[in-house]
Amino acid sequence: xxxxxxxxxxxxxxxxxxxxxxxxxxxVVLSNNDGCVIARSNEAKALGIEMGAPAFxxxxxxxxxxxNVFSSNYALYGDMSSRVMxxxxxxxxxxxxxSIDEAFLKFDGFKLFxxxxxxxxxxxxxxxSTGIPISVGIAPTKALAKLANKIAxxxxxxxxxxxxxxxQDKLIRAIAFFKIGDVWGIGRQHEKRLKAVxxxxxxxxxxxxxxxxxxxxxxxxxxxxxxxxxIRTLDLEDTKDKKxxxxxxxxxxxxxxxxxxxxxxxxxxxxxxxxxxxQDSCCNVxxxxxxxxxxxxxxxxxxxSVTIDLPYPTNSSMELAHFAVDALQRIYKDGYGYKxxxxxxxxxxxxDSKQQMLFxxxxxxxxxxxxxxxxxxxxxxxxxxxxxxxDLDKVWKMKRAKLSPRYTTRLDEIITVHCR
DNA sequence: TCTGGGGTCCTAGGACCC
DNA sequence: TCTGGGGTCCTAGGACCC
Numbered sequence: 001x002x003x004x005x006x007x008x009x010x011x012x013x014x015x016x017x018x019x020x021x022x023x024x025x026x027x028v029v030l031s032n033n034d035g036c037v038i039a040r041s042n043e044a045k046a047l048g049i050e051m052g053a054p055a056f057x058x059x060x061x062x063x064x065x066x067x068n069v070f071s072s073n074y075a076l077y078g079d080m081s082s083r084v085m086x087x088x089x090x091x092x093x094x095x096x097x098x099s100i101d102e103a104f105l106k107f108d109g110f111k112l113f114x115x116x117x118x119x120x121x122x123x124x125x126x127x128x129s130t131g132i133p134i135s136v137g138i139a140p141t142k143a144l145a146k147l148a149n150k151i152a153x154x155x156x157x158x159x160x161x162x163x164x165x166x167x168q169d170k171l172i173r174a175i176a177f178f179k180i181g182d183v184w185g186i187g188r189q190h191e192k193r194l195k196a197v198x199x200x201x202x203x204x205x206x207x208x209x210x211x212x213x214x215x216x217x218x219x220x221x222x223x224x225x226x227x228x229x230x231i232r233t234l235d236l237e238d239t240k241d242k243k244x245x246x247x248x249x250x251x252x253x254x255x256x257x258x259x260x261x262x263x264x265x266x267x268x269x270x271x272x273x274x275x276x277x278x279q280d281s282c283c284n285v286x287x288x289x290x291x292x293x294x295x296x297x298x299x300x301x302x303x304x305s306v307t308i309d310l311p312y313p314t315n316s317s318m319e320l321a322h323f324a325v326d327a328l329q330r331i332y333k334d335g336y337g338y339k340x341x342x343x344x345x346x347x348x349x350x351x352d353s354k355q356q357m358l359f360x361x362x363x364x365x366x367x368x369x370x371x372x373x374x375x376x377x378x379x380x381x382x383x384x385x386x387x388x389x390x391d392l393d394k395v396w397k398m399k400r401a402k403l404s405p406r407y408t409t410r411l412d413e414i415i416t417v418h419c420r
Numbered sequence: 421t422c423t424g425g426g427g428t429c430c431t432a433g434g435a436c437c438c
Numbered sequence: 439t440c441t442g443g444g445g446t447c448c449t450a451g452g453a454c455c456c
Binding site for chain 1: 421422423424425426427428429430431
């Protein structure tokens with residue numbers, strides 16, 4: 001059996017941890033640059049705040065409805081996430097951290113245990129130790145565990161936040177109840193195609209002929225169809241190391257100068273380097289893209305990306321910056337106002353087993369240099385030591401007007417308690 | 421004025437090989 | 439009238455997820 005554990009309204013719940021007066025009140029959390037809504041408490045959902053709602057269009061509503069708005073505080077969310085995951089990993093040796101607020105647990109060899117009880121215990125311990133509310137879904141496949149989790153969330157009173165699909169009868173009832181669009185792995189396109197052939201419920205989907213599913217939805221759809229019928233086709237996945245690393249940002253305004261875009265791209269490349277070194281990987285391919293503001297179709301639009309094979313694998317920020325600028329030069333065109341750029345590194349090889357090339361090699365001193373750089377930045381703070389080609393004066397700040405303190409990771413921002 | 425930032429997997433089709 | 443059959447690798451783009 002699998003369990004899918006999911007933190008309820010995770011970012012909003014994190015913001016409430018140290019502001020208990022916000023319990024029961026509407027809370028929303030905004031994306032980078034305070035751009036759009038990416039998390040909502042139940043109360044905010046009830047007020048009709050949609051996921052992805054642009055913040056500037058909702059300012060009035062936020063004020064009128066007394067909605068508590070926060071900028072995203074990833075230092076806090078990341079730390080709370082790892083606390084939750086640490087607790088979960090006590091309950092099973094096989095855990096896949098699926099996202100910042102979700103984990104799959106595999107319960108092989110737990111035949112003699114009451115998994116629903118284990119789920120309830122997990123829920124109790126996580127709530128008590130972290131204050132984060134969770135929902136637990138238990139089922140024979142990952143897709144069904146996702147569905148069971150949905151049931152636990154939708155019917156908190158009846159389920160107590162924990163639901164197990166552990167009999168054939170419960171399985172049939174669950175898949176007959178939910179619409180096909182509710183399924184993990186069925187997005188807008190598939191939903192449309194399925195509805196067109198008369199599929200409404202998940203049960204309908206499981207009854208479709210296999211070749212139709214294979215043809216229309218590839219093997220991915222076929223696997224999903226089996227999973228929903230209770231046949232296991234997906235196992236836990238190893239999520240330790242990333243296969244791609246992307247650093248992409250919107251700019252604070254339209255950039256019309258090459259030099260400004262170049263500075264951003266260099267900075268993104270150095271961050272890629274940091275993340276590569278963190279997981280002991282080197283990359284063999286780098287991709288750079290730029291585009292204008294797609295929300296302003298009346299302005300001239302331009303969008304391009306280029307992918308370059310590196311002459312040798314590297315994770316040096318300096319070398320990556322150099323290749324990224326190379327790439328940027330190939331796609332940059334004067335006369336446009338650029339709003340966003342990104343650097344993506346791909347095709348990793350382990351840092352300790354680099355293939356040496358005959359003519360071109362990474363400068364062997366780079367490794368030591370980067371180690372020192374990482375050490376300094378760890379001690380002094382992110383981006384304190386930069387490349388000269390980065391903007392040394394400008395402290396790059398995104399808009400985060402409603403940022404809460406980093407309560408759990410910075411001593412100087414720890415909660416203050418006033419006693420009378 | 422103002423709209424995020426990450427990821428994964430799969431397929432079709434082109435280019436090439438024998 | 440009429441020109442095989444088997445492969446691999448790469449890329450772009452689609453679909454999905456949080």
